[in-house]
Amino acid sequence: MMRLLGTIALFLFLTAITQIGGIILLMSLLLRRWFGALAMVASFPVLYLIGTFFLVPPLASAISGRVPLPCSGPASLQSASPLYCLLNRNYVTPRLFDLAQALSRSTEDAFPGTVTRTLDGNFPFFDGFPLLPHLSHDDGRKLDLAFHYEGGGLRSPIGYFAFQKPLPGDPQICPDQPILSLRWDLDWLQPVFPKLPIDIERQRMVIDWLTNEGKQYGLEKVFIEPHLTARLNVSDPTIRFQGCRAARHDDHLHIQLAD
Ligand SMILES: [Zn+2]
Incomplete structure (x- = not known):
């Protein structure tokens, strides 16, 4: 229960300060299910950086025009x-x-x-x-x-x-x-x-x-x-x-x- 509350709090925090961080956290949690905790910890920064610098700019332009x-x-x-x-x-x-x-x-x-x-x-x-x-x-x-x-x-x-x-x-x-x-x-x-x-x-x-x-x-x-x-x-x-x-x-x- 405490782990779930901690995950929800982290999801909300990352979403509030970066908008995409909470979604990236969920992706990393999926990887933990398949590949273990180390995969989750290692994948978060990699996925976050790829998302931030390669995926978000074209998506933002297409979706919100920003x-x-x-x-x-x-x-x-x-x-x-x-x-x-x-x-x-x-x-x-x-x-x-x-x-x-x-x-x-x-x-x-x-x-x-x-x-x-x-x-x-x-x-x-x-x-x-x-x-x-x-x-x-x-x-x-x-x-x-x-x-x-x-x-x-x-x-x-x-x-x-x-x-x-x-x-x-x-x-x-x-x-x-x-x-x-x-x-x-x-x-x-x-x-x-x-x-x-x-x-x-x-x-x-x-x-x-x-x-x-x-x-x-x-x-x-x-x-x-x-x-x-x-x-x-x-x-x-x-x-x-x-x-x-x-x-x-x-x-x-x-x-x-x-x-
Ligand atoms: Zn201002």
């Missing part, structure tokens, strides 16, 4: 961490793919050598299947982008959770964390991250591009915290605050396209 963003390489558009590709969290609609490519080219034209780094996109399959902890990343039209920092690196190895907190004099919003909120402050984690300032010029160019050229690709919303909107001196009806119950957006930029 395409994977680039993982790494010399290009100006890359995933901030290989984890996003390894966990199948880098899928977007073709229009959002084109927007990300065009944004990265324009940013590199304006600031040579700049790499635009993508964070969580969406899973490959099924509208309405959320990419936890982002409840809205469930249809291929949402993508998070890492901020540009002075020096060109990232503050956090995965691009998230290194918050640029409001300075004295900045708009102070959500001073008290609401109950049942995804607005994590993670104060205990902040000392771990290097104190790199946002590259104001580069980041402003990105938001200006999104709120102008980005609309040709159907850009509907950009989520960023109000104190950064003020610091970057940008304004547009598409620039929104996500509210106090959703994840904060002073560690990354969230963009989404209209239907």
Whole structure:
């Protein structure tokens, strides 16, 4: 009984963080029945990698029309961490793919050598299947982008959770964390991250591009915290605050396209 509960929990966990991991687990369990426990343990990573890098991309394109963003390489558009590709969290609609490519080219034209780094996109399959902890990343039209920092690196190895907190004099919003909120402050984690300032010029160019050229690709919303909107001196009806119950957006930029 405990083994069954453990298997169900592992199935749910793998499905929640990778979408296909639970199915791959079931395949490995079938192999255990025929070839023993060692076959199960050895087959899971092999089947998972084959599925992730060879089967899922063409299936996603055929079933949901989503395409994977680039993982790494010399290009100006890359995933901030290989984890996003390894966990199948880098899928977007073709229009959002084109927007990300065009944004990265324009940013590199304006600031040579700049790499635009993508964070969580969406899973490959099924509208309405959320990419936890982002409840809205469930249809291929949402993508998070890492901020540009002075020096060109990232503050956090995965691009998230290194918050640029409001300075004295900045708009102070959500001073008290609401109950049942995804607005994590993670104060205990902040000392771990290097104190790199946002590259104001580069980041402003990105938001200006999104709120102008980005609309040709159907850009509907950009989520960023109000104190950064003020610091970057940008304004547009598409620039929104996500509210106090959703994840904060002073560690990354969230963009989404209209239907
Ligand atoms: Zn997002």
